[in-house]
Amino acid sequence: MKGLILFFFLFLLNFSFSQNGIYDQYYSLEHPYEKKNNLDSLKTIFDNHLSKAVELNDTIEQLKVLRWKYWYLSHEIDQGKILNQLNTISKALNNKREVAANYYTIGSKEYYKGDYLNALTLFEKSLDAAIAANWNNGMIDNILAITGIYRETNSQQDINPFLENTLSDLNKYYPDERNTNKYWIYLEIAKNYLDENNLSLAGYYKSLAISGMKLDKTLFNDHIIVGSLIDLKEGNFSKSRDSLVLNLSVFHQSKLPTVYYTIAVALKKLDQPQHSYRYLIKTDSILQILNYPPFTNGRSLYEELVGLTKESSTKNEFIGKLYHYNQSERKKDGLDITHREISRLDVSIAILIVSLVVFTIYFFVNRDRTKKDRVKNKETLEPNISWEKSEIFEKLHIAIQQWTSKKRFLNNTISLASLATELNTNTAYLSHIFNKKMGVSFSEYISRCRVEYLISEVRETPELISNKSSIQLAEMAGFMSIDAYTSAFKRHVGKTPRQYFIEIV
Template structure:
């Protein structure tokens, strides 16, 4: 339908004008010393208002580029001239630009050159060449660049010809989101994209979505004072009203759209569409003026050689009308036109179906397949490592569990053995409890280095210390005890080593642990206390130091020993 309009608004929103050739052109003296920037800026300024002046700037850029052997500026000059041309010279300028771009090996210029070439062919209805050029451009375009999104938008237009509405909509939405991310909502490109969405939703019979974009597009076009976009959006609005069988409103809106298009020489194909729907409404209401509108549609198609599937439907109506009134010549004429239209549509559709599938959809699917395979491989690799690490963790946990189980079993065994040993009320006689050998309370004397008298005296004092259970005093230490025994710290320490076969700390811990073991065996009420309370009774400041000493002396823990005592008692 509105193919040409979409392209006019796309890609730098080029206007098509007649252009003179650079042949015989002489740079004006006033521009001879101007920089390229000073030439390109006024070109853009005059492009839509004064094509003659813009053409001088374009030719000057091209001439100075050739003179300075600046390939980039030569390519720019050809592109500028292309934007001013609407005849075959437009294509020649693009071919020249692409040739220079290949020489430069500049992918950006090659992408843009082929993109413009695709737009030229699309406007002429040569879809096979349009597709080829757009696909060539995609090969050069940088992913996620503006050119990349525009090219995919153009593919969406071609898919629209095949009535692949959902795929077209997705490509148009991608471009819309790109423009919004780049704050380009007040550009002609954005309005063009909104128009494409409005029309495609209408063709897909999603009228609510279509009208939403019509409303947005009209708002933007009024802000930008763009009459052509307004005319085309009115056209979509009229089609939507027709589809909802609001024929009065549809006729009014469509006639407004047709007048705007005619008065301003806008896109003739959209005029054909507008006149077609007007003709349909008149025909359905038995208004003979439908004939003039449908004949207008035919004349536009014959002149432009550009047709859509909906415009084709004008011909059966014309053929049927002339058949009814017996005008065989006109009937034959429109049959021939219908056959010509079908030939164009079949050729375009068959080609597009095959080529888009082969050169656009299939590569995309293959690329998606590669991404999925890569993603799955990555996930499998990650899963392999997760399983491997998980396996190691499980093995480690199992090892720790087994080690802990063995340790618990050992604690239980030692605790059980400790409960079965004899109970002695006198701490000095407790010599056969199952304590660790290296800490066994044996009074093997090392070679004496102290006087026998003093040693015997200290031995009696230590015996008294043990009988009176003074080792349960939390404050007792080597310094305090040496003062009580009227000796010095070093002398007492050496005496304990010789008399008890261990240092003072070991001696003190053994006394306390032997005492509390005996107490736990004989006093069931003590078994009901907390470990901290039991530690306090054994002369320890905290449960941790008590537990550590108990474990070191017995190879089990207080909790296991108490549990074993309770089980044996039961």
């Protein structure tokens, strides 16, 4: 549960702006494609949606679509281009609310990559901008994101008092949002007590969260998960299972790993191992769709699947995923977040903003140390996994070398997911092999191979330069565009293709 809620807040954040009927045709397609994880179709719809917003000179809509594109695109070059667009439009618009939304989206992406420290910095910047914009929902989203990181990193000593004070201030200045405020804040407190196994206080704050509310379960359903976890820890296994199974349709995809895993544990306790295994497999399937994000129960999940699975290739795949979640304490290991005292806003501005500063300073009190003090230099311990892991690692490394020797990288539709399928492994483990064994990311490896291939071809056949256009040369090497082709050469040889070929021919 910890952390996965951030994606849900990202979902809410992007739709917190009013939706114009002009764009309904795009919204109606985006949601189903997102739910099916059909990223190619989703990208096409985003491009059309963005073009319409540009045509109408609707900068707010442009920013919203760009944030969605940034979230779903995994290629670093594409992400960099989108960030430049976001920054350019936001600066021209001079809208703090949009700036807050941008920082929040980027922070969420960093969180899902496991870079908690960078995510924390971005959420803090987003909170600053949300306060300056007097944006209640933005403040709540960032407060919960920050407390989520504290919970993930076991640095949560002062979170509950902070949340109580935050709620008091939010209710004072946003009385119309009182029920929404208390729902999210009290549920965060309930989760903290749940982590401490203080079930009575966890249940108490969960009850406070939902008291007096008429809940739309499609938006407000975290209390169902919290209630199920409380039941599970109290030994009410049937109740824990049933509360989730009966509400499966209301949970956003990002919450399903926690939901499925909790059901699996309850079923195991009820002595229904086959049904339990089925939900463990469902948990794995959703994590694969989400590209293996931070998941508190990841290690336990794959230890269970490794132990229960008999078929060797599937078992080996689960060992790879177990390795991923074992080492994917990621940048969380040694993250010792301290506090620094800050002053966020000029006290001469409106009383509302001054009051908000009070609870913000309360949270960041004593945080006067530098960012470097946040991280203690500890090495991540290498997990103690069976000898099979190293054997699989080496086999995959050899398979990648063979794949490369056949020049399969020239296929311009190749992706990490398609290569993982071809090599009968998963994207998380394959990505780790590229970074660990090859020393570069998958995308950089592919672009480097393509550059080296084209240089070799030109050396052997110099007339290619005069016989083919730049577009034809790019396509010949597997690049999808001139921009990608030129950028790859600049990164790998420090020159444009034309400059480099003039030198060698």
